[in-house]
Amino acid sequence: xxxxxxxxxxxxxxxxxxxxxxxxxxxxxxxxxxxxxxxxxxxxxxxxxxxxxxxxxxxxxxxxxxxxxxxxxxxxxxxxxxxxxxxxxxxxxxxxxxxxxxxxxxxxxxxxxxxxxxxxxxxxxxxxxxxxxxxxxxxxxxxxxxxxxxxxxxxxxxxxxxxxxxxxxxxxxxxxxxxxxxxxxxxxxxxxxxxxxxxxxxxxxxxxxxxxxxxxxxxxxxxxxxxxxxxxxxxxxxxxxxxxxxxxxxxxxxxxxxxxxxxxxxxxxxxxxxxxxxxxxxxxxxxxxxxxxxxxxxxxxxxxxxxxxxxxxxxxxxxxxxxxxxxxxxxxxxxxxxxxxxxxxxxxxxxxxxxxxxxxxxxxxxxxxxxxxxxxxxxxxxxxxxxxxxxxxxxxxxxxxxxxxxxxxxxxx
Numbered sequence: 245x246x247x248x249x250x251x252x253x254x255x256x257x258x259x260x261x262x263x264x265x266x267x268x269x270x271x272x273x274x275x276x277x278x279x280x281x282x283x284x285x286x287x288x289x290x291x292x293x294x295x296x297x298x299x300x301x302x303x304x305x306x307x308x309x310x311x312x313x314x315x316x317x318x319x320x321x322x323x324x325x326x327x328x329x330x331x332x333x334x335x336x337x338x339x340x341x342x343x344x345x346x347x348x349x350x351x352x353x354x355x356x357x358x359x360x361x362x363x364x365x366x367x368x369x370x371x372x373x374x375x376x377x378x379x380x381x382x383x384x385x386x387x388x389x390x391x392x393x394x395x396x397x398x399x400x401x402x403x404x405x406x407x408x409x410x411x412x413x414x415x416x417x418x419x420x421x422x423x424x425x426x427x428x429x430x431x432x433x434x435x436x437x438x439x440x441x442x443x444x445x446x447x448x449x450x451x452x453x454x455x456x457x458x459x460x461x462x463x464x465x466x467x468x469x470x471x472x473x474x475x476x477x478x479x480x481x482x483x484x485x486x487x488x489x490x491x492x493x494x495x496x497x498x499x500x501x502x503x504x505x506x507x508x509x510x511x512x513x514x515x516x517x518x519x520x521x522x523x524x525x526x527x528x529x530x531x532x533x534x535x536x537x538x539x540x541x542x543x544x545x546x547x548x549x550x551x552x553x554x555x556x557x558x559x560x561x562x563x564x565x566x567x568x569x570x571x572x573x574x575x576x577x578x579x580x581x582x583x584x585x586x587x588x589x590x591x592x593x594x595x596x597x598x599x600x601x602x603x604x605x606x607x608x609x610x611x612x613x614x615x616x617x618x619x620x621x622x623x624x625x626x627x628x629x630x631x632x633x634x635x636x637x638x639x640x641x642x643x644x645x646x647x648x649x650x651x652x653x654x655x656x657x
Contacts, residue, residue, distance in 0.1 A: 261543075263556065267556060271539070278527075312520055320468070322461040323490050326487045331483075332485075340469075341493075345446070355394055363413075392422070394428065396432070403443060408443065412424065412465070414460065420568070444467065446466065455562055455563060473616060473618065534619060539556055540644065580654055586611020607627060609623045609651075620638070
């Protein structure tokens with residue numbers, strides 16, 4: 245590796261790795277516990293090779309699909325789950341929950357501040373979006389976050405009789421806010437239920453799966469959703485998303501994925517379901533690799549003088565590492581430097597451009613085997629002050645380190 249980079253970057257790499265290694269032990273422990281949980285769930289539901297077949301048409305009686313959903317429900321501490329390649333993204337899964345649960349006259353209350361860009365278009369929050377929640381007569385308000393987390397004292401005053409769903413975003417999204425720990429999510433759900441027991445606590449769990457040893461639906465949340473090409477797909481899932489939670493709520497969301505009256509009974513598994521099972525089996529280890537890469541990046545860029553969140557020693561609740569670079573030029577350099585160390589499209593030079601669901605131009609590095617996979621090493625961010633790049637993923641620590649060093653070399657010039 246030393247021959248790939250300058251002496252200065254190589255020396256920083258050695259220093260950063262020396263500081264990061266003691267922090268890896270807790271990550272390995274979490275991975276071991278989660279792997280044990282996955283094995284137990286596979287054993288409980290008698291996973292066998294015959295479940296890996298593809299299905300066609302309507303997908304009635306798809307035993308592989310049904311068993312996978314039972315496994316995921318157990319891992320999430322939920323009554324029921326949908327795990328489907330028909331979800332085109334995590335945002336799609338989240339939107340199915342919102343449109344499934346909310347009706348005209350209901351209110352959605354975001355207790356973790358402004359959601360990230362693609363969720364804003366689903367809500368119709370900043371600009372009018374045809375077909376958005378607000379376009380359908382559903383109102384929206386949000387509670388800004390405090391420096392240390394959710395503004396718990398403001399929840400009681402902001403819950404109204406028509407507040408049907410409280411949205412809790414686990415990860416930081418495109419911001420420098422702190423991601424929520426599982427314990428913090430539990431406390432938020434308790435506070436909401438204290439003031440309105442029938443308010444549905446809905447967690448956007450993207451980027452958070454397997455970072456801790458429990459998921460939000462095991463800790464007070466009524467329902468949650470996320471993407472299979474992030475953490476739970478283990479780098480193998482070719483597409484898809486999931487929803488998990490209480491049976492009645494998951495069924496309502498399923499009617500938005502397919503159609504009322506059809507729900508989750510339909511949906512052929514056109515992709516090889518072995519990839520979904522095997523990806524889920526690998527997910528705890530792959531997530532641990534991504535978290536280690538994030539810790540290494542936090543140490544390295546802190547040594548270079550940049551603001552990083554989380555800081556290296558802080559507990560992690562998602563796989564995202566935010567690095568405040570201070571200029572659009574450095575964001576572009578970061579992505580171009582990382583792209584050179586991608587297994588796919590390493591010859592491509594990323595440039596800023598428009599992206600559906602985002603109001604600012606976005607720069608992105610992501611030479612991934614699965615297009616847009618955020619559990620594979622990637623980095624992106626909207627080009628707007630204070631010019632923060634968001635690093636996530638890494639199927640192996642070795643690759644994450646090479647990509648991060650490539651980015652650091654390009655930023656340093």
